[in-house]
Amino acid sequence: MKVLISDNLSPHGVEILKKAGLEVDARSKTPPEEIERIIGEYDALIIRSATKVTAALLGKAEKLKVIGRAGSGLDNVDIPAATKKGIVVMNTPGGNTVTTAEHTIGMLFACARMIPQAYASMKAGKWEKKKFEGVELWDKTLGVIGLGAIGGVVASRCAGLGMKVLAYDPFISTEKAKALGVELADLERIWKRSDFITVHTPKTKETANLINAATIAQMKDGVRIINCARGGIVNELELAEALKSGKVAGAAFDVFEKEPPPPDHPLLALENFIATPHLGASTLEAQENVATAVAEQVVDCLLAGTVRNAVNVPSVPADQLPTLAPYITLAEKMGLFQSQLCEGGLTEVFVEYSGEVAGLKLEPITLAALKGLLTPILEENVNYVNAPLIAKDRGIQVKVSTSSAATGYTSLITIRVKEGGRDLSVAGTLNSRKEPRIVLVDNFPMEAVPEGDMLVLINNDKPGVIGGIGTLMGQNGINIARMQFGRESAGGRALSVVSVDSPVSEEIMAKVRKLANVLSAKLIRA
Numbered sequence: 395m396k397v398l399i400s401d402n403l404s405p406h407g408v409e410i411l412k413k414a415g416l417e418v419d420a421r422s423k424t425p426p427e428e429i430e431r432i433i434g435e436y437d438a439l440i441i442r443s444a445t446k447v448t449a450a451l452l453g454k455a456e457k458l459k460v461i462g463r464a465g466s467g468l469d470n471v472d473i474p475a476a477t478k479k480g481i482v483v484m485n486t487p488g489g490n491t492v493t494t495a496e497h498t499i500g501m502l503f504a505c506a507r508m509i510p511q512a513y514a515s516m517k518a519g520k521w522e523k524k525k526f527e528g529v530e531l532w533d534k535t536l537g538v539i540g541l542g543a544i545g546g547v548v549a550s551r552c553a554g555l556g557m558k559v560l561a562y563d564p565f566i567s568t569e570k571a572k573a574l575g576v577e578l579a580d581l582e583r584i585w586k587r588s589d590f591i592t593v594h595t596p597k598t599k600e601t602a603n604l605i606n607a608a609t610i611a612q613m614k615d616g617v618r619i620i621n622c623a624r625g626g627i628v629n630e631l632e633l634a635e636a637l638k639s640g641k642v643a644g645a646a647f648d649v650f651e652k653e654p655p656p657p658d659h660p661l662l663a664l665e666n667f668i669a670t671p672h673l674g675a676s677t678l679e680a681q682e683n684v685a686t687a688v689a690e691q692v693v694d695c696l697l698a699g700t701v702r703n704a705v706n707v708p709s710v711p712a713d714q715l716p717t718l719a720p721y722i723t724l725a726e727k728m729g730l731f732q733s734q735l736c737e738g739g740l741t742e743v744f745v746e747y748s749g750e751v752a753g754l755k756l757e758p759i760t761l762a763a764l765k766g767l768l769t770p771i772l773e774e775n776v777n778y779v780n781a782p783l784i785a786k787d788r789g790i791q792v793k794v795s796t797s798s799a800a801t802g803y804t805s806l807i808t809i810r811v812k813e814g815g816r817d818l819s820v821a822g823t824l825n826s827r828k829e830p831r832i833v834l835v836d837n838f839p840m841e842a843v844p845e846g847d848m849l850v851l852i853n854n855d856k857p858g859v860i861g862g863i864g865t866l867m868g869q870n871g872i873n874i875a876r877m878q879f880g881r882e883s884a885g886g887r888a889l890s891v892v893s894v895d896s897p898v899s900e901e902i903m904a905k906v907r908k909l910a911n912v913l914s915a916k917l918i919r920a
Contacts, residue, residue: 395696396435396457400424401442403464407685414693430454438692443467443672449475460695462688465490465675467624468705469597477706484691484704487780488543489683490675495547497674498592498622501646502552505618506531506590508644510668529589529643532556537588538576539604540623541566542784545594549576560584565768567739570789578739585612590620597624598770599897599919607632616643622674625651634660637667648674708758708778721751721807722762724822724830727844727920728809729766731832732820734918735850742791742812743767751805752796760794763809803833838889840880844920849892849903854911855881862909863892870902887913 397411399420411418419436426446433439433455440462441447447461449472461476463485476483504510507528515522534557538549541563549559559576562584571578584591591613595601605619606629619642621628630651636642644666650659653672661667675684687703694700701709710718725745733740745760764781776784785792803823810819821834822844832842835850842848853859860877867874873895881888898906898917906915 395437397438397440397692397696398429398433398436399440400429400445401440401464403440403442403688404681404685406682407440407464407689410686410689411693414697416693416696426451433458438462438696440464440688440692441470443470445470447471447476452476452479452481455479455481460484460692462486462692464684464688467596469624473706482695482701482704483706484688484695484702485777486684486687486691486703487777489687490677490680491543492547493677493680494622494674495544495551497648497670498544498548498594498620499551501620501622501648501668501670502531502536502590502592504668505620505644505646508666511665531590533558534589535560535587537562537579537584537591539563539581539584539591539593540595541571541574541576542594543787544623545592546574546787548592548594550574557590560587564736564738565733565740565788565790567741567789569741570739570787573789581609582612585609586614588617589614590618592620593623593627595623595627597626600770601627603627603629605629605633607635610636610641613641615641618642618644618646620646622648625649625653630659630661634664634667637661637664642666644668648672703777703780705777708761710755710758714755718754718758720824720828720830721754721759721805724824725759725763725807725809726766727830728807728820728822728832729763730769730920731766731844731848731918732809732811732818733767733770735818735820735835735916736811736813738813738815740767740785740788740790740811740813742793743785744793744795744810746795746797746808746810747806748797748799748801748808749803749805751807752798756794756796759807760792763807764792767809767811806833808834832891835880835889837882838880838887840878840889840891842878842891843876843893845893846875847894847897847917847919849890849894849898849906849915849917851890851892851906851915852913853888853890854913855883855885855888856911859888859909859911860890862912863890863906866902866905866909867892867894867898870898872896872898872902 396417402422408418408420430451437457438460442464452475458481460482466485466487468485473483508526512526536552536557536559538545538561541561553559553575560579561576562581604627647669691702745763761778761781765776765778768776806823808821822832825831830844832844875893875895878891903917
């Protein structure tokens with residue numbers, strides 16, 4: 395079998411592939427048109443961040459069985475297109491955790507003490523002691539947004555430096571935060587109290603433009619902002635204005651929305667801004683770790699059929715996949731749906747299987763449910779293999795049971811979670827044994843299709859609610875694809891799931907929440 399390596403990879407990784415008997419074509423900085431021209435010859439593709447695996451490229455990948463990313467980020471891979479073609483997409487999460495955390499802390503020191511600026515001044519033959527007066531980290535408050543693997547290391551190391559650490563992460567329990575020596579806080583509190591703010595989340599619709607002019611206005615005067623996560627989480631143009639005005643005293647970036655940034659980027663002209671060219675994972679140890687991991691995973695996949703760290707398929711025997719696949723899809727969509735309804739840190743997940751599904755191999759279905767629950771915040775860092783480890787690290791207990799009790803369905807999966815001091819349950823089944831359906835949300839029976847953008851509303855069961863939603867959507871040019879309803883009792887509370895054909899802005903959602911008899915409203919995507 396043939397493996398194409400289109401980006402730089404450590405020689406040790408190449409050697410592992412060759413020793414396994416694979417034919418290896420190792421390249422670097424391969425032009426997209428060249429990859430498209432030759433990809434049809436290869437069984438595996440190994441990439442880093444430079445190669446863009448588009449639907450067009452995949453359309454020409456006639457033999458491709460697996461795509462391996464040496465690193466965790468997969469925003470350069472069209473995962474749905476790969477899944478549709480049956481191509482396994484895998485990454486190497488964890489290989490650069492410590493490296494990226496240490497880089498963040500280095501940027502924190504450099505920003506606080508203006509080390510790069512002082513060095514540049516000395517290189518220019520100057521001696522400007524007074525100009526580069528910095529601040530101490532000791533006894534300062536650090537706001538950490540995202541307390542996953544990297545954010546957790548940053549938080550614990552900075553607590554050891556004598557910093558007071560506040561952290562925002564909807565998936566972290568209070569108990570886990572205490573074990574890390576940090577205090578959980580909402581974003582508003584982090585904006586107001588932090589002397590330094592560092593982000594450690596993927597770029598999602600929730601985190602894109604998270605730090606902007608409006609949120610910066612809520613921050614302390616003289617705050618310093620670090621971004622070694624993903625470009626686009628911080629609004630770069632609005633940050634530049636805040637740096638010019640002095641509202642933000644300094645900022646340090648390892649990532650940009652467009653990489654490399656243009657030479658005339660406004661941030662690069664500012665003396666109180668420092669940057670590195672996406673070096674978070676650039677250490678000898680990290681490069682060796684991810685190269686070894688991705689090579690071993692590709693070898694196992696091609697030669698033994700063993701799938702590890704895949705983001706689009708769990709490890710399932712080939713003969714069982716046709717039966718399990720619909721349930722895997724159902725469980726993941728239920729988890730996605732449920733997690734976006736949660737408002738606090740998860741502490742417990744209980745998955746119950748009833749009917750025919752209880753007799754199947756349940757582990758991959760449970761993994762899919764966990765992946766769905768954890769994905770909305772963590773995105774590419776979660777896969778079918780590491781989901782249980784992430785849950786354990788975050789103090790989330792996972793329990794599984796089967797039941798022979800009659801449910802009225804041939805098969806039923808129920809996911810109950812404890813979060814934010816309350817319980818939330820979602821039950822789902824397959825329509826015609828293949829199409830996912832959510833049939834119960836807490837006490838609300840219904841038959842909802844978990845697909846695309848959906849408005850989920852709790853409302854009083856009164857006339858006019860549905861009409862009000864329909865009118866508001868129509869006024870804003872948003873087409874309603876389907877609507878499902880469930881109510882506890884006539885005249886009591888009701889739950890409505892409204893599927894729409896286009897995203898709904900936060901401005902429109904604010905209007906939805908103000909409609910008569912609407913008690914709460916969330917926009918979710920499954």
